[in-house]
Amino acid sequence: MISIEGVTYSYGDGINALDGIDLEVKNSELLAIVGENGAGKTTLVKHLNGLLKPQRGRVMVEGIDTKETTVATLAKKVGLVFQNPDHMLFAETVEKELSFALTNFGLPPEEIAKRVEWALIEFRLSNYRDRSPFTLSGGEKKRVSLASVLCYDPQIIVLDEPTTGQDSLQKTRLASTLTKLNRQGKTVVVVTHDIEFVADFIPRVVVMSRGKIIADGPTEEILVRKDVMEASSILPPQLAELSWKLGLESPSIKAEIIIEEIKQMLRGGQK
Amino acid sequence: MVLAIIEVEGLCYTYPDSGTPSLIDVNFKAEPGEFVLITGPSGCGKTTFCRALNGLIPNSYGGDFKGKVVVDGLSTSSTPVYELAQRVGLVFQNPENELFCTTVEREVAFGPENLALPIEEIAMRVEEALEIVGISHLKEKSPEELSGGEQQKVAIAALLAMKPKVLVLDEPTANLDPLSAKSVLELMHRLNQKNGVTVILVEHRLEMVSHLVDRCVVFEGGRIVADGSPREVLYSDMVSELGVGLPKVVQVSKRLSGIIGEPLRFLTSDELASYVRGKVP
Numbered sequence: 001m002i003s004i005e006g007v008t009y010s011y012g013d014g015i016n017a018l019d020g021i022d023l024e025v026k027n028s029e030l031l032a033i034v035g036e037n038g039a040g041k042t043t044l045v046k047h048l049n050g051l052l053k054p055q056r057g058r059v060m061v062e063g064i065d066t067k068e069t070t071v072a073t074l075a076k077k078v079g080l081v082f083q084n085p086d087h088m089l090f091a092e093t094v095e096k097e098l099s100f101a102l103t104n105f106g107l108p109p110e111e112i113a114k115r116v117e118w119a120l121i122e123f124r125l126s127n128y129r130d131r132s133p134f135t136l137s138g139g140e141k142k143r144v145s146l147a148s149v150l151c152y153d154p155q156i157i158v159l160d161e162p163t164t165g166q167d168s169l170q171k172t173r174l175a176s177t178l179t180k181l182n183r184q185g186k187t188v189v190v191v192t193h194d195i196e197f198v199a200d201f202i203p204r205v206v207v208m209s210r211g212k213i214i215a216d217g218p219t220e221e222i223l224v225r226k227d228v229m230e231a232s233s234i235l236p237p238q239l240a241e242l243s244w245k246l247g248l249e250s251p252s253i254k255a256e257i258i259i260e261e262i263k264q265m266l267r268g269g270q271k
Numbered sequence: 272m273v274l275a276i277i278e279v280e281g282l283c284y285t286y287p288d289s290g291t292p293s294l295i296d297v298n299f300k301a302e303p304g305e306f307v308l309i310t311g312p313s314g315c316g317k318t319t320f321c322r323a324l325n326g327l328i329p330n331s332y333g334g335d336f337k338g339k340v341v342v343d344g345l346s347t348s349s350t351p352v353y354e355l356a357q358r359v360g361l362v363f364q365n366p367e368n369e370l371f372c373t374t375v376e377r378e379v380a381f382g383p384e385n386l387a388l389p390i391e392e393i394a395m396r397v398e399e400a401l402e403i404v405g406i407s408h409l410k411e412k413s414p415e416e417l418s419g420g421e422q423q424k425v426a427i428a429a430l431l432a433m434k435p436k437v438l439v440l441d442e443p444t445a446n447l448d449p450l451s452a453k454s455v456l457e458l459m460h461r462l463n464q465k466n467g468v469t470v471i472l473v474e475h476r477l478e479m480v481s482h483l484v485d486r487c488v489v490f491e492g493g494r495i496v497a498d499g500s501p502r503e504v505l506y507s508d509m510v511s512e513l514g515v516g517l518p519k520v521v522q523v524s525k526r527l528s529g530i531i532g533e534p535l536r537f538l539t540s541d542e543l544a545s546y547v548r549g550k551v552p
Contacts, residue, residue: 037418037448084365084446138364138445139313165364165445167312167475168516193448196478196519235449238478238519238540245544255523262527268552 006057017043019211030182032190032198035208036233041191045158049078079154083161085141089133101152119147138165156187163194175201199237199253207232224251277301281338293319295493306463309473311490317473321441325359360430362440366422370414382433400431420451437469456480478518482538502536
């Protein structure tokens, strides 16, 4: 469980990047954090593995106060996948990249081999095993960086913009990997601008704006709220927009519901 | 008939040390002033195709190159890169990798300076490029302190200062937030409409761009597998089988077509909503 209580953080420029954040994430939840650039999303998740420590308030991860432990200890519990894979990747081959953390954590070689194998298959990287990560495409590098974290099996997985450069098939695969891990009991936090990805796959959404949380709840309720979408300058999901333009009483992000509504309208059910 | 500004014939290409070809018998033509969207699953050859359009392939990459690529009358394999750079500008995914000067103004002046143009001409081009892109107010800033969207606009302005006839953009919005992405895509639309620049744009986010383009080309396995108006292509059966991310409005329209027995081909929520409202008894 993650519990964030009254957390404030400033980079020293007179602006609070985080301004009194309260957030609770239960074990094995799957949630997204969305918001405009500079809303504080990345600053917030850097608090989860202790890269940043709150200047006010407190962050508890699995009962441990992040101020009272090291990043190295937290890293085993919280796996953070950064936005830009170029900032993470460094090994000569994909295989070495994947085994790096495992070796550092002192796992036995058979276990390392098993987990690397799993990751190569799960992320469809088997063909690239011996390739340098730097010769891969943007989308492929992204998968290597995800795989390198998931391989060491952290209890809490935090992904910053995991869908950039991924096509729709890969996004669907990523979603099913995340859902699967989540069903196995992992807590998964996804920071993203990809509102359609959130609408399709993530049950809970936290909306941030200017260092504050302005909405938090079930995705299908939050993403259809015009006030929230406008206040956070997020582009709404296309179906929410369609709902508003159709004047639906209960706007939705689900295609089946919209189609039913349209059928009713055409039958003369509404204005 | 209008002379094509881009003409690609029988293009086959394999990267050095790669066993499999990245492009297989690609044939493509674009007329001056066209706005062409290129899409397709990752690894389908889109990026390789972009690199072939400004001569990076084969000139910088080497590899096995067959067929011909002619841009604005110049064959890319026999024309020096500085010559091509004045006709075709290429914008990459990650603007951080392209920018290196201390101010935006210098960044944009770098290209024309290297052409050894007169100082007044350079100043004029910089001024104009910054204005078209809408970033004149940023000219004293360091590119490093800008947001991703602003950086991408600097990269675009730097290319415009070379006065290219063709702009090729390889997923220019991949690292941008949706509002910045929208603004870069609308900028492309404006450059195309007002300045007559031919635009070749690689993009996954079809819901943001399909209504702005003249044509949509789909790559798969190194080949072009669909080429037509965005409505034809997005509503073709083949494209949905490929796993191209169809916009939600397209998905809903397709299913509605089946239900009401009338072919619907909407690209935006506006189009679909006004159709439904017009039909309501």
